[in-house]
Amino acid sequence: MTARPKAQPGKRTNDPEGLRKRVLDVAEASFQARGYHASSLGDLMAAAGVTGGALHHHFPTKKALALAVIEERVAAAVEATWIAPVQAAGSTREGVRSVFEAVAAELEQQGFVRGCPLNNLAHELSLADPDFRTALAGIFSAWRQAIADKVGADQQAGREQDTDPQRFAALAVATYSGAMSMAKTTQDSAVLRDCLNALEQGVSSARAKRRRRVLRQYKAF
Amino acid sequence: MTARPKAQPGKRTNDPEGLRKRVLDVAEASFQARGYHASSLGDLMAAAGVTGGALHHHFPTKKALALAVIEERVAAAVEATWIAPVQAAGSTREGVRSVFEAVAAELEQQGFVRGCPLNNLAHELSLADPDFRTALAGIFSAWRQAIADKVGADQQAGREQDTDPQRFAALAVATYSGAMSMAKTTQDSAVLRDCLNALEQGVSSARAKRRRRVLRQYKAF
DNA sequence: TTATAAACAGACCGGTTGTCCTGTTTTGTC
DNA sequence: GACAAAACAGGACAACCGGTCTGTTTATAA
Numbered sequence: 001m002t003a004r005p006k007a008q009p010g011k012r013t014n015d016p017e018g019l020r021k022r023v024l025d026v027a028e029a030s031f032q033a034r035g036y037h038a039s040s041l042g043d044l045m046a047a048a049g050v051t052g053g054a055l056h057h058h059f060p061t062k063k064a065l066a067l068a069v070i071e072e073r074v075a076a077a078v079e080a081t082w083i084a085p086v087q088a089a090g091s092t093r094e095g096v097r098s099v100f101e102a103v104a105a106e107l108e109q110q111g112f113v114r115g116c117p118l119n120n121l122a123h124e125l126s127l128a129d130p131d132f133r134t135a136l137a138g139i140f141s142a143w144r145q146a147i148a149d150k151v152g153a154d155q156q157a158g159r160e161q162d163t164d165p166q167r168f169a170a171l172a173v174a175t176y177s178g179a180m181s182m183a184k185t186t187q188d189s190a191v192l193r194d195c196l197n198a199l200e201q202g203v204s205s206a207r208a209k210r211r212r213r214v215l216r217q218y219k220a221f
Numbered sequence: 222m223t224a225r226p227k228a229q230p231g232k233r234t235n236d237p238e239g240l241r242k243r244v245l246d247v248a249e250a251s252f253q254a255r256g257y258h259a260s261s262l263g264d265l266m267a268a269a270g271v272t273g274g275a276l277h278h279h280f281p282t283k284k285a286l287a288l289a290v291i292e293e294r295v296a297a298a299v300e301a302t303w304i305a306p307v308q309a310a311g312s313t314r315e316g317v318r319s320v321f322e323a324v325a326a327e328l329e330q331q332g333f334v335r336g337c338p339l340n341n342l343a344h345e346l347s348l349a350d351p352d353f354r355t356a357l358a359g360i361f362s363a364w365r366q367a368i369a370d371k372v373g374a375d376q377q378a379g380r381e382q383d384t385d386p387q388r389f390a391a392l393a394v395a396t397y398s399g400a401m402s403m404a405k406t407t408q409d410s411a412v413l414r415d416c417l418n419a420l421e422q423g424v425s426s427a428r429a430k431r432r433r434r435v436l437r438q439y440k441a442f
Numbered sequence: 443t444t445a446t447a448a449a450c451a452g453a454c455c456g457g458t459t460g461t462c463c464t465g466t467t468t469t470g471t472c
Numbered sequence: 473g474a475c476a477a478a479a480c481a482g483g484a485c486a487a488c489c490g491g492t493c494t495g496t497t498t499a500t501a502a
Contacts, residue, residue: 012449012450012451012497012498013498014448014497014498014499015449016448016449016450019449019450033348034348034349035258035345035349037256037258037259038258040488040490041489041490041491042488042489042490051450051451051452052450052451052452052453052490052492053450053451053452053493054449054450054451055450056450056491057448057449058449060491061490061491062489062490062491114348115347115348119344119399119402120344122405123256123336123340123344123345123402123405124256124344124345126336126405127255127335127336127405128255128259133406136406137406137407140403140407141407144403163422164418164422166415167416167419167422168419170400170403170412170415170416170419171396171416171420171423173399173403174395174396174397174398174399174402174403174412174416175392175395175396175399176395176399177395177398177399177402178340178394178395178396178397178398178399178400178402179395179399181340181343181344181395181398181402182365182391182394184343184344185343185354185357185358185361186358186361186362187354191391191395194387194388194391194392195388195391195392195395197385197388198385198388198389198391198392199423201383201384201388201423202392202422233466233467233468233479233480233481234468235467235468235469235479235480236479237478237479237480240479261459261460262459262461263458263459263460271480272480272481272482273460273461273482273483274463274465274480274481274482274483275479275480275481277461277480278478278479278480279479281461282461283459283461
């Protein structure tokens, strides 16, 4: 009865990749639901079924863990939720609409709004540490650029001629971010549809504006 | 040498209102810059020059302090920054434009983006506590309603006939919130102007759309 | 097998946090 | 001036946090 080797002696199996994934899963969920500062490493260890030694082996500090969550998980979430669907869509407008509707539908099905992972962490960590801010800003930049590129592709196809790609991309990202912020606070996803409709009314009427302008040019000749 | 009455004996002056104001000032600034969880009461006490007993007398818990900051300071900031200027403006569009430009100019002058007080706290606290969420949601609601009412006033003056007040208000609030989020993360206020320009292009061309529609009606006759 | 490093376990520690508590001083009221 | 309540001072404390440390087990390669 000198040394008690845990429950069963000698039944451990090293699985560094699996353990790392488990930790990231738990951290991503907890950061999303409770935020960075409100998530203690003790809670994460318990939720992931991981000891302190193992956690420290993979992520030396809490900051390193958060940085991994941002770079691997949050960036991937933005890529999967926004960038890929927009790129795959027939047009920027269709892409934006499909994302808004998909997210709204998902929120309504869940009945609970956790908010945008990127914006959640961005608000809490952007001013806390330059490394956090840089990582988060990079994701925002990629997100916005993907939409701007899509507008550019539309324009090369003869559409959206009087839409400024960068400006529209900023508007789309900002509208979604802000709508998710309101949806999270009010716990009501309806604001997403309101914003989408208002956004589309403006964008679609931009086409009308262009037609009228072209019409005037023809008249002028 | 039994009891040592601080530095100078008997030179205290009670100033409950002033002390309370000082605490709220410091808390508002710290919550804005570092967030709720990252702001310790010890830091706030030191910054405000207040002892633990005095702080506890006015704000029994940290939550009570945060609730006071939200209800008294954040709500007032939204009122002063957004609601009052929009109500005072000649039109909704002018009001929104003036607010965006005023904030952008202020940020450029400061050279630093701290973000929107309401959104900062909303992201961190909405899911943390129902009382927080309710208080924050109320501010969002008042903000949005003020803009919607202004659109309604425009419509009674014969303008913005095909603009949905609630939808446009949601879009304006969301765009600003999201733009501030990006500006904070990138530490660049330019995105505010991008969003404003994109927003105005959409909104102003909505007028064009209506004119065209009216024109068609006349042609039809 | 044996050497070697990676992977993991688990206790430990200094510092911090929010809150509470007791006591003292000031203020208002009769 | 007496008295009660409000305002304030400041220490104490238990819980918790993140990080470190030592030691053990597992995998890898020679």
